[in-house]
Amino acid sequence: MKNIVFWRQLTLISFFGFDCSLSYWPDEPINSIKTRRAIFTSHTQVFKVRIGGEVTFPCAVANLGKDVITWSTGDRLLTAGPVKVYNEERLIHNHNGSEITLRDVQPRDTGQFSCQVNNIKEPMVLKHTLDVLIPPRVVARNPEISVSVFENAELECSGHGNPQPHIRWRRKDGAPLSLSYGEVEGNRLYLQRVGIEASGDYQCIAENGVERMDGKPALETVKLTVNFPPEIDLETQQYYPKIRQEKLEMTCHVKGEPSPDVNWRRGKRVLSGHDQGKYKMSTNTYTGLHTLSLFQVTEEDLGNYTCHAANRLGWSEQTITVSGKPLRPLLLPGHLENRRSYKLRWMIESAFPIRGHNIYYKLVRPGEDRLECSEDDKDGTDRCIMLRMDGRTGERIEFNIKKEMEAVLRDLRPESNYILQVQTINDFGVSEWSEVHKFITIPEPVSALAPWSPFYSSSCIPVPLHIPLYPVLLLLFVSPSLS
Structure with missing residues (x-):
């Protein structure tokens, strides 16, 4: 039964x-019969953890009974039940192996962590994957690149991190990367036929979505140097010192790569700061400004001085003239004295005595501003006139002159357009022409009316008299009958 x-x-x-x-x-x-098979209640997971972070791997098992949970990674056994087999301080296991925690995660920890239930039959395995996220890092292949002007340049950086970073390029000074320079993203930046303006610092920036601990972008600077022969720019090519001037400074701006050697010359002689205190040379290495100081200027110091620069790619020079000629005259406001004359005023400046002045004026058509004489002007008229004015002032010889001059232009045409320029002369030559000046003469006055005219006015302006006109008209009509 x-x-x-x-x-x-x-x-x-x-x-x-x-x-x-x-x-x-x-x-x-029958009610004593029990289930003996264990079941995982945790699921396989992929953990993405930032380097230095912490991760916990779960391994929850139902109906574990007396079976033992072991943890391993790769070929290394970590734990077996309550026993920690691998002596790693960062590793903590809890609840007889139902979970383990790994602190201060490092890149070497990347991989699979396996939880295994060891039963009499076939063991059961649950696998988790750990992906360690590493902030980006960038390294320049060559932090300094040097090429000659019009050559091609290649800048390269490599990015490191997890995920693999992508790299973009920019100029440190914020200037845009020209399209002719090629790509702006990728490990390499190609610059084709570089000009002088391509010199500077370029930054390669690595990004992978993982923020760095300092919060700053991962970047590296690559310095590009474009070599070129010297170039010289002058602020002015003419200097007009005064006699016995204490110091005269002449300057030239020099560019070149490699940095050029610069010297000053007078004729074939290279000047030196040891020339009895006559000269002093100074350089601003940041701006490339080179200065030659000349002390206690005399007439013997007049002449040409040369700024000479050279590097391994070539040389260049520019000449500066220390002149004794007068400075360019400065025209001052003039005025019409009458309908046929104009008072001209100008300012002169000269280190040496003035010998004369050239005044060049011309009758022009409205809108015309050409001052040079042409064949059409040589017709015996006053259309193009050059006046020579003596500038000597008696027996006294004047140096370092700065004063106002004036002259009256006469026999001009009324109601006409004129243009003029002025030039100053001394023993060393003539100055530059002044700027062009324009003026218009006044028209001829209106002819006076007869006193008997009904429109006569003492001011010579025809103004009607305030009298009726019919008596005059009547007189005109009746006078024949009287005869």
Whole structure:
């Protein structure tokens, strides 16, 4: 009878489809039969953890019974049940291995961490993946690049981190990268036929979405140097010192790469600061400004001085003239004295005595501003006139002159347009022409009316008299009959 009851209950259990291992003893009650198979309640996961961070791997198991959980990574056994097998201070295991925690995660920890339930039958394995996120880092292949002007240049950086960073380029000074310079993203930046303006610092920036601890971007600077022969710019090519002037400074701006050697020359002689205190040379290495100081200027110091620069790619020079000629005259406001004359005023400045002045004026058509005489002007008229004015002032010889001059232009045409220029002369030559000046003469006055005219006015302006006109008209009509 007992066997019959057992088979009924066994049939009932099979009917409901339980998948379990049963142990039966004929004398044991059926309600003592238990399930022995373990089941994972945790799932496989991928953990993305920033370097230095912390991660916990779960391994929850139902119906574990007396089975043991072990953890391993690669070929290394980490834990077995409550026992920590691998002596790693960063590793902590809890609840008999149902989870482990790894602190201060490092790139070498990247990989799989396996949880295994070791039962009598086939062991069960749950695998987690650890991906260690590493902030970007960038390294320049060559932090300094040097090429000659019009050559091609290639700048290269490599990015490191996880995920693999992408690299973009920019100029440190913020100037845009020209399209002719090629790509602005990628490990390499190609610059084609570089000019002088391409010199400077370029930055390669690596980005992968992982923020750095300092919060700053990962970048590296590559210095590009474009070599070129010297170039010289002058602020002015003419200097007009005064006699016995304490100091005269002449300057030239020099550019070149490599940095040029610069010297000053007078004729074929290279000047030196040891020339009895006459000269002093100074250089501003930041701006490339070179200065020659000349002390206690005398007439013997007049002449040409040369700024000479040279490097391994070539040389250049520019000549500066220390002149004794007068400075360019400065025209001052003049005025018309009458309809046929104009008072001209100008300022002169000369280190040496003035010998004369050239005044060049011309009658022009409205809108015309050409002052040079042409064949059409040589017709015996006053269309193009050059006046020579003596500048000597008696027996006294004047140096370092700065004063105002004036002259009256006469016999001009009324109601006409004139243009003029002035030039100053001394023993060393003539100055530059002044700027062009324009003026217009006043028209001829209106002819006076007869006193008997009804429109006569003492001011010579025709103004009607305030009298009726009909008596005059009547007189005109009646006078024939009187004869």
